[in-house]
Amino acid sequence: MTKTVSMLAAVAACALVAPAQAQDKVQEKLKVGVIATLSGPPAVLGQQIRNGFQLAVKQLGGKLGGRDVEVLVQDDELKPDIAVGKVKAFVDRDKVDFVVGPVFSNILQAIVKPATDGGAILISPNAGTSNYAGRDCNPNLFVTSYQNDQMHEISGKHAQDSGKKTAFIMAPNYQAGKDSLAGFKRYFKGEILDEVYVPLNQLDYSAELSKIAAAKPEVVFVFLPGGMGVNFVKQYRQAGLADTIPVFSTFTVDESTLPAQQDAALGFFAGSNWAPNLDTPQNKAFVAAYEKEYGAVPATYAFQSYDAALLIDSALKATKGDTKDRDALRAALRKADFVSLRGDFKYNTNNYPIQDFYLTKVAKRADGKYQTEIVEKVFDDYAxxxxxxCKMK
Incomplete structure (x- = not known):
C-alpha cells in the first residue's frame, strides 16, 4: 500500500511540474535587439531611437505583451558591414524575436536580409526606402515611420501651393537622399536650378552656399540630418541667406539638431508626420515623460521608436505572448491595434503606414527650449x- 501511495504521489508531482514548466516556457523573456547609430555626428539620432523604445518599455512595466523583455542595444557605427555583423549576432547568438532599427537607409538596405532570413521580425522606426515599400516589400519588415519620399513631398507640395517657381535642392549621396529629392520633385513643378548631392556627413557647405547665392532660387530644399544639418543651418544663417531665401527641409531642423542650432534655425520650415506640440493626450504625456527622463525635447526618431514598442506590445497581447506562430504574429502586427502618438495610423498592404503629414516651423518655447511646431496639415491619411x-495583399 505504501508503494502504491508513493507511485501516486510521484505521478501527481509530475502532473504539477508539467504545467509549471509549460508556464515557465511561455514566460520566457522576450528579446529585442535595437540597432542604431550611436557614435559620431549622427549619434544624437540613434540615441533618440534607443531612448524612445526604452521609455515605452519602462512605462509598460518592463514587459511587452505581458512578457518580460530584455532589450539589447548595438551601435551600427553608420557602417553597413558592422551593422550586418551585429544583426547576425542578434539573430544567431542572442535569438532575438525582434530587431528594431536603424536610423539610416543604407543600413536598412544592409540588414533586412540577415534579420528577416534569420527568423526575426524587423521593425524600422525611421528608415523607409522606396524599394521595400514597393517591389522588395517583405512580410517580416514593418515600418513605424514613413516611406522616405513622403516627408519630403510635404515641402514640395507646400512650395508648389505657395507659388514658388524656382528651387535649389540638396541631399546626401545615398538612397534616402535620392528618395528625398525625388519626393520634393513629385509635387514641385517649378524649375530646379540645381540638384546637389553631397557626401554623407559633410560638414562644410561654403561651396554649396556660394552656388545658392549665385542661383538666387525662390526656395531652398535640403535633407541634411544630424550634424550635417547643424552645420548647414549655422553657415546658412552666417552667410546672410536666411533673411532672403526661405529654407524648407526634412530632418535638418528638428528636436535632435535644435539644441545645437538654437536661434540660427528660427523660422526654418520642415515636414513631418508629428511634432511635439501635436495636441493629443497620448502625445502630451509622452513629451512630458521623455523630457523628464532624458532632459531633452523628443524628435520624430524617439516617438516612432516609442510607437514601435507599442506595436510589439499590441501584437503580443493579441497572440497571448506567443512569437512562434509567425503568421499569427504578422497578422497581429498588421492590425496595429494601439493608439499611435501621431493620431491616425494604420498599415497599408506593404507594411508601411497610412498617416497624416504636416508642415512645421522652428519655434522657441517660453522655457527657452526649441521645438518644431505644426503650421498646417498638408496630407491626410496619405499612402x-x-x-x-508590392505583391503582398
Whole structure:
C-alpha cells in the first residue's frame, strides 16, 4: 500500500511540474535587439531611437505583451558591414524575436536580409526606402515611420501651393537622399536650378552656399540630418541667406539638431508626420515623460521608436505572448491595434503606414527650449506611391 501511495504521489508531482514548466516556457523573456547609430555626428539620432523604445518599455512595466523583455542595444557605427555583423549576432547568438532599427537607409538596405532570413521580425522606426515599400516589400519588415519620399513631398507640395517657381535642392549621396529629392520633385513643378548631392556627413557647405547665392532660387530644399544639418543651418544663417531665401527641409531642423542650432534655425520650415506640440493626450504625456527622463525635447526618431514598442506590445497581447506562430504574429502586427502618438495610423498592404503629414516651423518655447511646431496639415491619411508595386495583399 505504501508503494502504491508513493507511485501516486510521484505521478501527481509530475502532473504539477508539467504545467509549471509549460508556464515557465511561455514566460520566457522576450528579446529585442535595437540597432542604431550611436557614435559620431549622427549619434544624437540613434540615441533618440534607443531612448524612445526604452521609455515605452519602462512605462509598460518592463514587459511587452505581458512578457518580460530584455532589450539589447548595438551601435551600427553608420557602417553597413558592422551593422550586418551585429544583426547576425542578434539573430544567431542572442535569438532575438525582434530587431528594431536603424536610423539610416543604407543600413536598412544592409540588414533586412540577415534579420528577416534569420527568423526575426524587423521593425524600422525611421528608415523607409522606396524599394521595400514597393517591389522588395517583405512580410517580416514593418515600418513605424514613413516611406522616405513622403516627408519630403510635404515641402514640395507646400512650395508648389505657395507659388514658388524656382528651387535649389540638396541631399546626401545615398538612397534616402535620392528618395528625398525625388519626393520634393513629385509635387514641385517649378524649375530646379540645381540638384546637389553631397557626401554623407559633410560638414562644410561654403561651396554649396556660394552656388545658392549665385542661383538666387525662390526656395531652398535640403535633407541634411544630424550634424550635417547643424552645420548647414549655422553657415546658412552666417552667410546672410536666411533673411532672403526661405529654407524648407526634412530632418535638418528638428528636436535632435535644435539644441545645437538654437536661434540660427528660427523660422526654418520642415515636414513631418508629428511634432511635439501635436495636441493629443497620448502625445502630451509622452513629451512630458521623455523630457523628464532624458532632459531633452523628443524628435520624430524617439516617438516612432516609442510607437514601435507599442506595436510589439499590441501584437503580443493579441497572440497571448506567443512569437512562434509567425503568421499569427504578422497578422497581429498588421492590425496595429494601439493608439499611435501621431493620431491616425494604420498599415497599408506593404507594411508601411497610412498617416497624416504636416508642415512645421522652428519655434522657441517660453522655457527657452526649441521645438518644431505644426503650421498646417498638408496630407491626410496619405499612402505612399510605391505600394502598387508590392505583391503582398
Amino acid at each position: 505612399d506611391p510605391y505600394v502598387k508595386d
